Amino acid sequence: xxxxxxxxxxxxxxxxxxxxxxxxxxxxxxxxxxxxxxxxxxxxxxxxxxxxxxxxxxxxxxxxxxxxxxxxxxxxxxxxxxxxxxxxxxxxxxxxxxxxxxxxxxxxxxxxxxxxxxxxxxxxxxxxxxxxxxxxxxxxxxxxxxxxxxxxxxxxxxxxxxxxxxxxxxxxxxxxxxxxxxxxxxxxxxxxxxxxxxxxxxxxxxxxxxxxxxxxxxxxxxxxxxxxxxxxxxxxxxxxxxxxxxxxxxxxxxxxxxxxxxxxxxxxxxxxxxxxxxxxxxxxxxxxxxxxxxxxxxxxxxxxxxxxxxxxxxxxxx
Amino acid sequence: xxxxxxxxxxxxxxxxxxxxxxxxxxxxxxxxxxxxxxxxxxxxxxxxxxxxxxxxxxxxxxxxxxxxxxxxxxxxxxxxxxxxxxxxxxxxxxxxxxxxxxxxxxxxxxxxxxxxxxxxxxxxxxxxxxxxxxxxxxxxxxxxxxxxxxxxxxxxxxxxxxxxxxxxxxxxxxxxxxxxxxxxxxxxxxxxxxxxxxxxxxxxxxxxxxxxxxxxxxxxxxxxxxxxxxxxxxxxxxxxxxxxxxxxx
Ligand SMILES: Cc1cc2nc3c(=O)[nH]c(=O)nc-3n(C[C@H](O)[C@H](O)[C@H](O)COP(=O)(O)OP(=O)(O)OC[C@H]3O[C@@H](n4cnc5c(N)ncnc54)[C@H](O)[C@@H]3O)c2cc1C
Ligand SMILES: Nc1ncnc2c1ncn2[C@@H]1O[C@H](COP(=O)(O)O)[C@@H](O)[C@H]1O
Numbered sequence: 001x002x003x004x005x006x007x008x009x010x011x012x013x014x015x016x017x018x019x020x021x022x023x024x025x026x027x028x029x030x031x032x033x034x035x036x037x038x039x040x041x042x043x044x045x046x047x048x049x050x051x052x053x054x055x056x057x058x059x060x061x062x063x064x065x066x067x068x069x070x071x072x073x074x075x076x077x078x079x080x081x082x083x084x085x086x087x088x089x090x091x092x093x094x095x096x097x098x099x100x101x102x103x104x105x106x107x108x109x110x111x112x113x114x115x116x117x118x119x120x121x122x123x124x125x126x127x128x129x130x131x132x133x134x135x136x137x138x139x140x141x142x143x144x145x146x147x148x149x150x151x152x153x154x155x156x157x158x159x160x161x162x163x164x165x166x167x168x169x170x171x172x173x174x175x176x177x178x179x180x181x182x183x184x185x186x187x188x189x190x191x192x193x194x195x196x197x198x199x200x201x202x203x204x205x206x207x208x209x210x211x212x213x214x215x216x217x218x219x220x221x222x223x224x225x226x227x228x229x230x231x232x233x234x235x236x237x238x239x240x241x242x243x244x245x246x247x248x249x250x251x252x253x254x255x256x257x258x259x260x261x262x263x264x265x266x267x268x269x270x271x272x273x274x275x276x277x278x279x280x281x282x283x284x285x286x287x288x289x290x291x292x293x294x295x296x297x298x299x300x301x302x303x304x305x306x307x308x309x310x311x312x313x314x315x316x317x318x
Numbered sequence: 319x320x321x322x323x324x325x326x327x328x329x330x331x332x333x334x335x336x337x338x339x340x341x342x343x344x345x346x347x348x349x350x351x352x353x354x355x356x357x358x359x360x361x362x363x364x365x366x367x368x369x370x371x372x373x374x375x376x377x378x379x380x381x382x383x384x385x386x387x388x389x390x391x392x393x394x395x396x397x398x399x400x401x402x403x404x405x406x407x408x409x410x411x412x413x414x415x416x417x418x419x420x421x422x423x424x425x426x427x428x429x430x431x432x433x434x435x436x437x438x439x440x441x442x443x444x445x446x447x448x449x450x451x452x453x454x455x456x457x458x459x460x461x462x463x464x465x466x467x468x469x470x471x472x473x474x475x476x477x478x479x480x481x482x483x484x485x486x487x488x489x490x491x492x493x494x495x496x497x498x499x500x501x502x503x504x505x506x507x508x509x510x511x512x513x514x515x516x517x518x519x520x521x522x523x524x525x526x527x528x529x530x531x532x533x534x535x536x537x538x539x540x541x542x543x544x545x546x547x548x549x550x551x552x553x554x555x556x557x558x559x560x561x562x563x564x565x566x567x
Contacts, residue, residue, distance in 0.1 A: 108447035
């Protein structure tokens with residue numbers, strides 16, 4: 001029996017997170033290199049709709065469902081042993097997940113239980129054992145070859161096109177395993193509900209930095225976002241200052257984005273911020289300081305006071 | 319309880335690194351080095367736990383060559399009680415570091431290990447989670463708040479979409495996010511005092527840990543640079559160009 005490629009689905013028990021389709025593109029490239037089948041693991045609770053969605057993805061050969069009440073919140077302490085139990089049942093050459101907060105939390109725990117190293121945030125599959133990944137906030141790209149029997153890697157979604165969400169009819173198999181988690185307990189969560197698209201999948205993003213001066217000024221950006229169907233992001237300085245929520249931070253240690261259009265407003269362009277957005281197709285910078293490094297990467301720069309330029313931009317979009 | 323803090327010596331966050339011309343690695347000759355910023359936050363959190371009377375002792379540990387003693391001294395100046403260097407002359411992968419940290423945590427009887435969420439050089443974001451797996455410990459990754467209670471700790475985590483709160487049994491691993499605290503600066507008297515605090519040196523062999531690398535770096539190159547574009551004179555020109563030239567509106 002040849003080993004297959006396992007993709008751990010990112011989901012909320014109701015829907016597949018779109019970034020899983022980008023992760024699957026990396027799996028498709030591995031399949032081309034190895035000839036192995038692609039299995040998608042949906043580990044959660046009452047997550048049948050997710051399994052159905054995953055089974056409809058054209059390139060998926062098999063969906064494995066682990067449905068257990070202890071997986072409700074998908075804590076790494078519960079999911080990791082379940083994945084390991086699965087690897088004892090079937091043989092896998094590669095285990096992949098998206099580099100989301102879920103994947104980043106879970107995957108190293110899986111790798112360590114399997115006693116293998118992990119390769120984080122790959123942006124290219126060279127061959128079955130060789131991958132490219134950014135280091136030093138994306139200021140260098142390393143080509144890494146793994147000698148481990150199972151290659152465990154997280155995938156940077158913006159570096160791979162999404163595979164088609166439909167056209168497939170993969171078989172769905174249930175896998176049961178006894179899971180207990182005496183180590184950690186979910187207490188609560190505060191999710192930010194927004195009508196706007198998600199940062200990591202939005203086609204247009206408008207982000208604000210320290211230049212915005214306060215959270216009360218962010219509606220200025222939101223108005224532009226609403227006209228463009230865009231997501232709103234922020235620099236670390238804006239998040240640290242409490243202008244906006246942590247999950248809006250774009251950068252080396254926040255979210256990595258690559259929309260068709262990224263509009264940076266009142267953001268200086270520190271390397272850590274650039275690391276999160278410099279692969280955007282078109283970059284616009286609005287900043288009053290002509291020396292701001294953001295102009296060095298912007299396709300279109302506007303040297304202006306944002307408090308005049310942004311309302312004017314909004315007006316000219318109607 | 320005893321708290322272990324893992325610190326890594328990395329390039330200073332403000333340095334713009336360059337790739338070596340033979341593409342073997344980045345060039346770190348004569349470059350300013352520092353404690354990884356996330357590890358600074360980890361040290362600060364541990365010290366605050368000591369100040370609150372929750373931690374009885376704070377032990378700073380770093381895996382690396384002798385130069386990492388500089389960062390260990392900084393941790394001592396900030397308030398760690400003693401330091402351990404695990405001496406290795408080659409870079410150890412997160413799996414190896416996690417095994418070494420686990421061996422130390424067990425040997426020292428530490429109930430809490432605080433690490434950064436990510437090294438800003440290798441950008442792995444792995445070591446804390448791997449340590450938790452190896453030591454069969456709970457994990458609170460990307461923490462923005464840590465509260466110690468009787469026999470457990472409550473951690474608020476920065477996750478995609480918002481914040482998540484977990485209750486962790488001890489022993490636990492916590493990895494720090496940027497909003498957890500604002501690290502203090504070391505005062506001159508404390509820097510002087512740190513010189514006399516104990517710093518012990520261990521080897522992976524003494525801890526019976528095999529740190530043989532599993533990954534091999536074939537090449538390191540610079541990414542393609544983005545060219546600066548044009549400066550537009552007003553909003554109308556910007557919108558016009560986005561519509562006709564760039565075709566994104
Ligand atoms: C370990 C580490 C990780 C980090 N991770 C990230 C990360 O993931 N993401 C991130 O963004 N940063 C990150 N940073 C922080 C980064 O180094 C910068 O400090 C940060 O990006 C600066 O944010 P800013 O550009 O909003 O603020 P500033 O650098 O203060 O820039 C504000 C800009 O606004 C302009 N401005 C002010 N008023 C106006 C006005 N009225 N009109 C027009 N322009 C105006 C100014 O000219 C200036 O250029 C990290 C740093 C470290 C050490
Ligand atoms: N060589 C090392 N010595 C001590 N701690 C380390 C070392 N490497 C990683 N760590 C710890 O693990 C965290 C995450 O690192 P990484 O998994 O490499 O991104 C760091 O912030 C440190 O706390």
